[in-house]
């Protein structure tokens with residue numbers, strides 16, 4: 001083709017490409033080849049409207065084991081030696097900064113019958129369509145659990161069945177596909193076994209496991225996604241929070257900002273509960289506090305602290321030492337650590353354990369009467385973190401957590417760590433290697 005004609009054609013294509021629906025719809029080399037061979041591309045946009053009688057989405061099948069993915073279908077591609085990364089020093093770990101050599105992915109495509117085969121592959125970036133619902137409407141959820149290298153060098157998970165239950169509840173609430181939690185535990189176990197050298201040889205660090213489920217369907221409708229991706233990544237971690245020199249944190253309560261509300265998703269582990277907490281956490285930091293205490297309602301009820309459940313220890317009206325945490329009223333994440341603390345402490349004779357509503361007035365009164373003993377946060381990432389001060393309405397309420405002799409928070413933390421690192425045999429710990 002003479003140069004002038006070909007330049008004119010290129011210019012024409014450049015100016016008219018927005019009309020060339022057929023061309024725009026083709027992404028593969030093969031399709032481009034077909035186009036090159038065809039005579040004149042159609043300039044008419046192709047309408048992509050479904051027939052009126054077709055429902056927008058097909059009814060979602062119920063969760064039954066036969067539609068879940070299966071561990072038996074797991075396909076493993078190991079990283080080549082050149083893809084293996086150098087492991088960071090324990091001192092540099094921080095929280096969620098480094099990732100292991102492998103990851104797991106399980107695709108869901110409704111039109112292909114739902115869940116596809118689980119795959120373990122070398123760690124890689126995801127490729128997502130920019131219209132994926134997860135990116136626009138936070139159609140997303142996640143979990144957090146840990147693998148611990150025990151004193152006997154065996155690797156343990158801590159109550160992973162509870163993470164799976166919670167993940168399925170969040171999936172149900174988010175319009176994402178559910179699955180058989182036992183099958184995911186088996187797949188995660190295999191992933192951790194493959195990357196087992198990434199489980200730190202230390203009792204101050206662990207391997208954090210982050211299963212995540214996202215809606216990948218690339219359409220703007222706010223409806224159940226027809227496609228989704230469940231992926232699991234692993235990160236060797238040490239402490240989540242920076243604490244004060246005494247190991248405790250100061251927390252900041254602003255009653256004007258809430259984390260959750262009745263009928264919302266405060267009780268589900270979805271990313272949309274966490275992103276909006278960043279601004280106030282930065283504000284708290286500027287005021288000298290490490291975390292935010294989440295209040296709710298006209299009585300300023302305590303709900304959670306940072307990304308943790310909150311606990312208070314005080315002397316009750318009967319003169320007994322009481323451990324209390326707010327009840328699961330829809331605003332509170334049903335934490336695995338929270339539940340374990342209630343169950344473990346419930347067996348200790350010398351402590352009354354209660355789920356009860358706690359208001360800021362009650363905390364201030366207990367403090368004034370010298371009956372407030374301890375406050376602490378608890379969660380998978382932090383285990384148990386003592387609280388030494390609450391900033392509230394231009395005042396500071398000092399909490400004498402760090403002044404207690406044999407504090408409850410320390411006994412709980414020690415017990416949890418002893419189970420997790422295999423110092424004591426306990427049904428909460430599941431040995432996987």
Ligand code: COI
Nearest residue numbers: 144145307379380381382
């Ligand atoms: C966890 O404790 O696993 C959490 O959810 C904290 C995480 C959001 C950093």
